[in-house]
Amino acid sequence: MLLGWLLLLSGAAGLVLHYISWSYYELGLAASFASYFMMGALLALVLFLIARQWRSAATALVASAVVAWSQVPMLWPDGTAPPGVxxxxxxxxxxxxxxxxxxxxxxxxxxxxxxxxxxxxxxxxxxxxxxxxxxxxxxxxxxxxxxxxxxxxxxxxxxxxxxxxxxxxxxxxxxxxxxxxxxxxxxxxxxxxxxxxxxxxxxxxxxxxxxxxxxxxxxxxxxxxxxxxxxxxxxxxxxxxxxxxxxxxxxxxxxxxxxxxxxxxxxxxxxxxxxxxxxxxxxxxxxxxxxxxxxxxxxxxxx
Missing domain, CATH: 3.60.10.10 (Endonuclease/exonuclease/phosphatase)
Structure with a gap:
């Protein structure tokens, strides 16, 4: 499925943009939207599962797991605030x-x-x-x-x-x-x-x-x-x-x-x-x- 692989490639690009500190403004600017690119990995996983392309789905699953790991700190509360002012x-x-x-x-x-x-x-x-x-x-x-x-x-x-x-x-x-x-x-x-x-x-x-x-x-x-x-x-x-x-x-x-x-x-x-x-x-x-x-x-x- 070409669409699935293109989406997976988008997800991989988002991960690269997220993890690297870039020296070129075009890539630095693109990094602002890295999480949008990353969504491609999740969409690819869904498409591969629907098409029962299990090996491709496994690859997309790994990419999706890394995507989730990259975003978890912003999505998971860091405990409960202790007493204070x-x-x-x-x-x-x-x-x-x-x-x-x-x-x-x-x-x-x-x-x-x-x-x-x-x-x-x-x-x-x-x-x-x-x-x-x-x-x-x-x-x-x-x-x-x-x-x-x-x-x-x-x-x-x-x-x-x-x-x-x-x-x-x-x-x-x-x-x-x-x-x-x-x-x-x-x-x-x-x-x-x-x-x-x-x-x-x-x-x-x-x-x-x-x-x-x-x-x-x-x-x-x-x-x-x-x-x-x-x-x-x-x-x-x-x-x-x-x-x-x-x-x-x-x-x-x-x-x-x-x-x-x-x-x-x-x-x-x-x-x-x-x-x-x-x-x-x-x-x-x-x-x-x-x-x-x-x-x-x-x-x-x-x-």
Whole structure:
């Protein structure tokens, strides 16, 4: 069955894209959709079984098992969150400041968000946030607004100090220390690496730089960001080595697509993430914010 073998080949290509850290942007971009390619192995298995082509089915079964193994961490909950203190985090890309900031603020209020990380924060968007009353909910902030998608910000329910903007990144990437009344000092990162497109080498460098910054940070850490990378990028999974975990992985909700929200049938891939070190997660969901091509992510962490 030619169709079955073509589907199996698609599944094998998806596995290769998933497991290898690529140096060419075409392959790195294709890796964003590796899980879609992998579905070919499962479809091939079904076709071979229907056709009673047992040897071919056995080959497809092995490939399907590897596919399942590659995706299990995102689909299987990582136990139950132990007792602790809950901190709610919201991550949102504002699309060059065009997003409906009132919708962002309404979510902050409804979910009683404690930490808000923003990308593509322009000065006009920040002005709208001030006018909407963001500081009534999140009175502490470290913001670096800018045009062209560079701007970023961290807002907090609790005092922030030691704000830093990291050098070397094309877009603004931030860190601050939040002083929580029960947990003490918590580190908050906001990350926005460049997309893995024309300047693919820069994306590789920035992902490695993010990994180094995370590895160097002791204590409890909260991370919100538009990583411009999916779980199927080896460079993103490298961030999860050691003590860091993706909140979506912890609760087993799968890839949680967030981009592009404005395309037919979208979003297709999950690039907006909340990570945590020294804690667990009890709930993660994505939601639509009018005016932006990214879904926001709200994660309830247990620290």
């Amino acid at each position: 809950d901190v709610t985090v919201m991550q949102s890309n504002l699309l060059f400041g065009a997003a409906d900031v009132t919708a962002v603020l309404n979510t902050v209020r409804a979910d009683r968000v404690d930490v808000l990380t923003l990308e593509e924060l322009t000065q006009p968007a920040l002005d709208r946030l001030w006018a909407a009353g963001i500081t009534e909910e999140l009175p502490y902030y470290y913001v670096e607004p800018a045009s062209g998608g560079q701007g970023s910000g961290i807002f907090s329910r609790y005092p922030l100090q030691d704000g830093v903007r990291f050098d070397g990144f094309h877009l603004f990437n931030l860190r601050a220390t939040m002083i929580h009344p029960e947990l003490g000092a918590l580190t908050v990162f906001q990350f926005h690496p460049v997309p893995p497109l024309a300047d693919f080498a820069q994306w590789k460098w920035e992902m490695a730089r993010v990994r180094d910054l995370l590895d160097q940070q002791p204590g409890k850490v909260i991370v919100g960001g538009d990583f411009n990378a999916t779980y199927d990028h080896a460079d993103f999974r490298d961030l999860l080595r050691g003590r860091y975990a993706d909140a979506g992985e912890l609760v087993g909700i799968g890839a949680l697509p967030t981009w592009p929200e404005d395309k037919p049938g979208g979003p297709y891939i999950g690039i907006d993430k909340v990570l945590v070190a020294g804690g667990h997660a009890t709930e993660v969901r994505a939601l639509t914010i009018p005016g932006t091509d990214h879904r926001a992510v709200v994660a309830r962490l247990r620290l």
